Amino acid sequence: MTASHRRPVPLSRAYRLLNHGPTVLVSAAHDGQRNIMAAAWAMPLDFEPPKIAVVLDKSTWTRQLLEGTGTFVLNVPCVAQADIVQTVGSTSGQALDKFAAYGLQTFVGEVVDAPLLEGCVAWLECRLLPEPHTQQTYDLFLAEVVSAQADERVFSEGRWHFEGHDELRTLHHVAGGNFLSIGDPVAGKQLDV
Amino acid sequence: MTASHRRPVPLSRAYRLLNHGPTVLVSAAHDGQRNIMAAAWAMPLDFEPPKIAVVLDKSTWTRQLLEGTGTFVLNVPCVAQADIVQTVGSTSGQALDKFAAYGLQTFVGEVVDAPLLEGCVAWLECRLLPEPHTQQTYDLFLAEVVSAQADERVFSEGRWHFEGHDELRTLHHVAGGNFLSIGDPVAGKQLDV
DSSP: GGGGGEEOOOOGGGGTTTTOOHHHHHEEEEEEEEEEEEOOEEEEEETTTTEEEEOOOOOOHHHHHHHSSSEEEEEOOOOHHHHHHHHHHHSSSTTTTTHHHTTTEEEEESSSSSSSTOOOEEEEEEEEEOHHHHHHHOOEEEEEEEEEEEEETEEEETOOOOTTTTOOOBEEEETEEEEEEOOOOOOOOOOOO | OGGGGEEEEOGGGGGGGGGTTTOOOEEETTTTTTEEEEEEEEEEEETTTEEEEEEEETTTHHHHHHHHSSSEEEEEOOOGHHHHHHHTTSSTTTTTHHHHHHTOOOOOOOSOOOOOOOOOSSSEEEEEOHHHHHHHOOOOOEEEEEEEEETTTTTEEEEEETTTTTTGBBBEEETTEEEEEEEEEEEEEOOOO
């Protein structure tokens, strides 16, 4: 079970879950309804308290739910979930419950009401920082991360380590359901003047 | 020479240069001065006209230059440049010209004055969309992409294709000079209900 591999991530390290630019799944729940969608455009915005930025199109049902409740979750999916990411990224949840329709298992977060998707490798529970101009003009949503977890098999002590876990590598969207998985470590050394 | 591999990228496809979440180098020039710094927090913001978002700390010299001139460049570096990324990301350009100090070769952009760094795999020339509140409160800068180029060996017809070019793979920052290179293609299929 995935559950046994989930560990809390200190908020001071939460930015590292997004630092390398993975595609995320945004989940939200409001007034008895829930949804999940894919978003390639998400990034950290600050270290501590950790903040994030994510772009959510006006047409999305998830956006309506999170504007209603003021909270949401960024789930970081992995290679094993590529079909799920493509599917929830290309269907609308207003007419059907994607979780039920596609057999998606969820668990309950520490702070927010939005469902957390089983099988992901990291989860960031977020509280919206209301910025109506930015939201309306740019579809850009800013939020504070209020709780974070990760799969200890690939993230521990503030670092990703995917060696030996190719199915748990993060996904990075190119276009149209084509992703790149994250690759191998590269160390940068400071050059002398 | 890298120069011979540079090709224009249609603006409608420019977002794909950042879609997979690479670390970027931000360069700017103003009033006879120039600088370049690393930024892991950058992402697309819109398709067409293409827009981007990037976080720039108040302490950075590059931020002062781009606030002065209103334009800048996002350079997308590759594995072969890991030491350069680490170096320009951990030194200040206010006291020394990093380009001269570290022997960084540049070329002239199509539209903006900021220098473009040789050896990168993509370049997005950007014009600031002034949003003083967002800049001041969140260190978040929004911009329109006004010209884009990429190395045709790894990006053509709107797609990244890194096979056979491991040294040209993009870098994705973890922390403290430790990066992950981008990996292999993964296709996501739409699931049946």
